Amino acid sequence: MEEQAAVSALNGLMENNCSLIQEIEQDLARLPGSMDDTDREPDTMDIGTLNGVMDALSRMDPSSVSLDEVKSDQILSLTKNMLLLITSQTPIIKKLTQSYSSEVCLDPKTAHPKLVISPQGDSATYTDIWQQLPDLPGRFDTTLNVMSLQGFNDGRHYWEIDVTGKTYWELGVTYPNIPRKGPTEDCWLGRGDESWCVELFDGEYTAWHGGVPHKLPLTKRFCRIGVLCSYPAGSVTFLEADTMTPMFSFCVGRFSDRLHLALCPGHDHCSTNAKPVVICNAPLPSCDL
Incomplete structure (x- = not known):
């Protein structure tokens, strides 16, 4: 009710x-x-x-308003x-908001070779070792990205991602046609028209879409980020999950394709950013990893 x-x-x-x-x-x-x-x-x-x-x-x-003490x-x-x-x-x-929680797991077939995806598909961790993995068409080969196995084209969906102890990360949603090969800037989340994201880098939060940055007036190092997508409303909202404080909202209007959760845990930066990025929603037991 x-x-x-x-x-x-x-x-x-x-x-x-x-x-x-x-x-x-x-x-x-x-x-x-x-x-x-x-x-x-x-x-x-x-x-x-x-x-x-x-x-x-x-x-x-x-300036024209006069206020007395009362x-x-x-x-x-x-x-x-x-x-x-x-x-x-x-x-x-x-x-x-949490009633819209959707269970997703990360698709290792899309993960950059320097990302270790957990067996449950709920976390991504950077490794300095280039893993010998098949060079699949859907695998990111330059940017440290990974996408969710599940996509959606209707309804409302919410995820919470744990970024505790990290100094750099990118979180967002993307269409399946995001470029994944080569050094093109569109491969990065939010740099092309296919994806929307919020990132933390060098102590600053920035929202990205279409290569346009939006600096956010936030200084606190958040531990858990919420991503709320409404396909009917055509919106993507990022929240500080503990207090439900809005960080930034993209008003797209109408999505033209299926949406996937996407993330980038970033390099370890001399062990200062070695922690994994963890999806807090329980993964589906049927994920084929």
Whole structure:
């Protein structure tokens, strides 16, 4: 019942947001100065809309707001109550998110020869030894990547990945057609249009897609990362799994192919990054490793 109520509330918010966006787009379309309106004078409705927008902006200007001590205390109290409310909802949000957990195991046939995949398919560890493995078409041969055996093209899916003790890693999702051979940059997660990821490198978190980096204002070294994919909503969200704190969300809109979990544990960096990356969801017992 809690899950249904939460989903219903989210759907309502999404519908309201869509309606609001449509209204804003209609208002913006009536504003003067667009490419089609450069050679004509704004009509009465354009001027009225512009005046309304300017009036709203002036009323929202923080510098024009005057707060006395009573109002300041009320706002402070309201803020504290909102934080308490958000904190109280964390267990519910976590329970709802974890209800989308999907069991996956890593596919050793896609793993770079310097990655050791556990027999259960739930972890990947870097080794400095180049393993003599078949050069399969689906195997990454330059980037230290590995993909999940299972893919999906519907529903919602959630995974938690343990990155405790690591200084470098990449986590994300990818289409099966991600390039896997040679030094091309598209082989890296998030560098091409086929994949989305968040990475930790040199103490900084960055979200990647299409080769575009998004620096994240995060400094804490997280131990467990959540990856939430919604195929119907066309979104990929990365979370700090313990507190369900959002790190970054990609709003794709519509996925064009099957999605796989993908990860890169990185080099060991003189034993400072030797720990494995571990998928916390229990692996399927039928994984053929």
